[in-house]
Every structure is written in structure tokens, then in C-alpha cells.
Amino acid sequence: MSSKPLILLSLVAMLGCQDQQREAYVEAESNQPGIIHPTTVLPERVVDVPKKVFYGQIEGAEDTQLAALKSGRVEKLWVRAGQFVTRGTVLMELYDPEANAVLEQAKAERSRANAAYKNTRAEFERTEALVKRNLQTQSQLDKLSRDLDMAYQQVNKVQAELNAARNQLAELTISAPFDGVVSDLLVRQKEYAKAGQTVLNFQAADALHARFAIPEEIALTMAEQQKVEVFVPALAQTVQGQVVERALPLGSRSPFFFLKVQLETPEPGWMGLNAQLQIPVSDQPLYRLPGGVLHYDEASQPYVVLQSTPEQRQHVQVVTGRANHILVSSIEPLDSPALVFAHSRLSQSHTLDKE
Numbered sequence: 001m002s003s004k005p006l007i008l009l010s011l012v013a014m015l016g017c018q019d020q021q022r023e024a025y026v027e028a029e030s031n032q033p034g035i036i037h038p039t040t041v042l043p044e045r046v047v048d049v050p051k052k053v054f055y056g057q058i059e060g061a062e063d064t065q066l067a068a069l070k071s072g073r074v075e076k077l078w079v080r081a082g083q084f085v086t087r088g089t090v091l092m093e094l095y096d097p098e099a100n101a102v103l104e105q106a107k108a109e110r111s112r113a114n115a116a117y118k119n120t121r122a123e124f125e126r127t128e129a130l131v132k133r134n135l136q137t138q139s140q141l142d143k144l145s146r147d148l149d150m151a152y153q154q155v156n157k158v159q160a161e162l163n164a165a166r167n168q169l170a171e172l173t174i175s176a177p178f179d180g181v182v183s184d185l186l187v188r189q190k191e192y193a194k195a196g197q198t199v200l201n202f203q204a205a206d207a208l209h210a211r212f213a214i215p216e217e218i219a220l221t222m223a224e225q226q227k228v229e230v231f232v233p234a235l236a237q238t239v240q241g242q243v244v245e246r247a248l249p250l251g252s253r254s255p256f257f258f259l260k261v262q263l264e265t266p267e268p269g270w271m272g273l274n275a276q277l278q279i280p281v282s283d284q285p286l287y288r289l290p291g292g293v294l295h296y297d298e299a300s301q302p303y304v305v306l307q308s309t310p311e312q313r314q315h316v317q318v319v320t321g322r323a324n325h326i327l328v329s330s331i332e333p334l335d336s337p338a339l340v341f342a343h344s345r346l347s348q349s350h351t352l353d354k355e
Contacts (some may be wrong), residue, residue: 040337046286051278056212060203068193069171072096094172106162117151208266210275219257231276284329292340306336
């Protein structure tokens with residue numbers, strides 16, 4: 001057997017051993033823990049703070065319920081819901097047959113009383129002239145004087161009854177107590193309304209507020225007299241206002257609160273328009289950062305690591321999150337670059353100054 005094949009076999013075996021050693025070395029090197037090389041990013045201060053938007057409607061600050069003083073059928077309805085009217089404008093007229101009959105009877109009584117007084121006065125004047133000529137006795141004149149006084153008193157009595165009948169009839173007419181808007185009609189023409197029944201809601205136009213329904217967690221952060229912004233889409237205008245009332249609807253189990261905002265520059269034509277309450281998502285400074293800067297401590301509180309000597313941990317509050325960035329708020333300014341790590345855990349080579 002030749003020695004050349006033996007030499008070739010030996011070389012092949014040696015090369016195979018070297019390849020196995022090289023693969024083992026590469027595998028062992030890949031199992032070594034990687035070294036984290038963090039980069040930094042400067043937190044971007046958010047100037048245009050995002051806002052939460054809630055929807056409502058502009059109403060009169062004073063809401064009055066107008067009721068029928070007397071029972072009657074709706075004879076005439078002069079307004080519609082949403083209509084602006086001035087003080088004294090007749091809104092609705094009711095009809096009561098009895099009240100009209102009393103008025104007509106009072107008018108007839110006044111006519112009779114006036115006629116009786118006129119006849120008695122004429123008789124008194126004629127008798128007075130005859131007495132002066134000694135053609136009638138003084139006693140007859142005295143009797144006519146008493147009759148004339150009684151006739152005059154009767155005229156006054158029936159006039160008072162006529163005024164009362166007119167007042168009763170006037171109670172069937174409902175007028176605007178002040179400048180404002182008819183917010184809601186509760187009866188329709190030809191319907192019957194009882195005395196004391198609310199027939200329409202009326203809102204004053206001298207002051208306006210916007211009413212909103214907002215979640216409980218936001219309502220509890222709002223304080224009375226707090227300044228807010230209200231946007232009116234129909235006018236493309238933002239107006240200033242202040243919170244005047246924050247209440248949970250009576251008997252409601254809803255998590256929403258009613259919030260009333262008094263508008264500082266009211267215009268009567270705004271009544272009934274839709275409004276938007278715009279509340280900043282945070283009253284603290286906001287910063288935009290990539291998601292890789294955020295970490296959580298043992299108490300699940302978020303924080304970022306600021307580049308300093310030594311590196312400093314600063315807690316933040318996550319406001320909103322996006323696919324490529326997050327918005328955080330911080331009591332203290334984030335002026336230093338924040339460290340961005342490739343992994344969620346810090347290497348042991350980084351020491352943090354825990355505050």
C-alpha cells in the first residue's frame with residue numbers, strides 16, 4: 001500500500017478537527033452576555049399641548065319654567081322652540097269658556113250700571129231745577145241724591161268686577177318675563193293645560209353658559225371659578241369661560257357629571273349652538289420621547305434615565321403613547337439627554353442615583 005493515501009487521510013482528519021474547534025469557539029462566543037451600548041436623545045418640549053374635547057350646548061344661564069295660572073285649552077301659540085323674543089312678547093294664549101262668560105257678563109253689568117247712573121243723574125238735575133222754582137219739595141231732591149250716590153257706587157262695583165274678569169282672562173295669556181329664548185314647548189295647540197302646569201321652558205339671554213357631560217375622573221379635577229376654553233364650531237370661535245357648577249345628575253347612576261361653564265362674552269344669537277370644552281391633557285410640562293427611554297421601578301412607577309455623572313433616574317407620568325413616541329409629564333424639567341437602551345434591563349456596569 002502506498003504512503004500517499006495515508007498522508008492525505010491524515011491531512012483531512014486534521015482539517016476536520018480545526019473546523020470543529022472553530023465552530024465550538026464561535027458558539028461559545030455567541031453565548032457570552034452582550035454589552036449594552038445606550039444612545040441618548042434630548043427630550044422634546046411639547047408646546048402645542050394636546051387637549052381632551054367634550055361636547056355640549058350653549059344655554060341661558062337662567063332657566064325659567066312658565067306655568068299656566070288658569071286651566072284652559074291652548075288657543076293660540078305664537079312662538080316655536082328655539083325662538084328669541086323680547087320681554088313682554090305674548091307666547092301663548094289659553095281659552096276658558098267660563099272666564100270669557102264672566103267677562104261678557106261683567107261688561108253687560110257695567111253697561112246697565114252706567115245707564116242707570118245716567119238716568120238717575122238726569123232725574124236729579126231736573127228735580128234740582130224744579131226745587132229752585134219751588135215746584136218740587138226738598139225731600140224729593142234728597143231722595144234722588146241718595147239714589148244718585150247708590151248708582152255711582154254700583155258703577156264702581158261693576159267696574160271692579162269687570163277689572164277682575166279681565167285679570168282672570170289675562171292669566172290665560174303667557175308672556176315673556178325677559179329677553180330670552182323659548183328652549184322647549186311642553187304643550188301644543190288645542191291641548192288642555194291645567195292650572196299650575198308647566199307649558200314651556202324659557203331661558204334668559206342676558207347671560208349664557210355651556211353645559212357639558214364629562215367623566216367623573218375629570219370632573220373631580222375641575223374647580224369652581226376655574227378658567228377654561230370653549231370652542232363654538234358654528235362660529236369657528238374660541239371663547240373664555242369659567243366653571244360655575246359641577247354636579248352629578250339627581251338620581252343618576254351614570255359616571256358622568258354635569259359641568260356648567262359661564263361664558264365671558266355672551267351673545268343672544270349663540271343660544272342653542274353646539275360647543276366644545278377643550279381641556280389640556282396635563283397641566284404640567286410635556287415632553288415627547290421615544291418609547292425606548294421608559295423604564296419601571298419596583299413600584300411600577302415609570303422613569304427615565306438622564307445622562308449625568310452619575311446617571312440620574314427621574315420619575316415621569318405617561319400621558320399618551322404612540323407607535324413611535326410617547327408623551328410624558330414631569331414636575332422637574334427634563335433638560336438633560338435621556339438614555340435609550342436596546343434592552344429593558346440595565347447592565348450592571350450602569351449605576352443609578354436613586355432619589
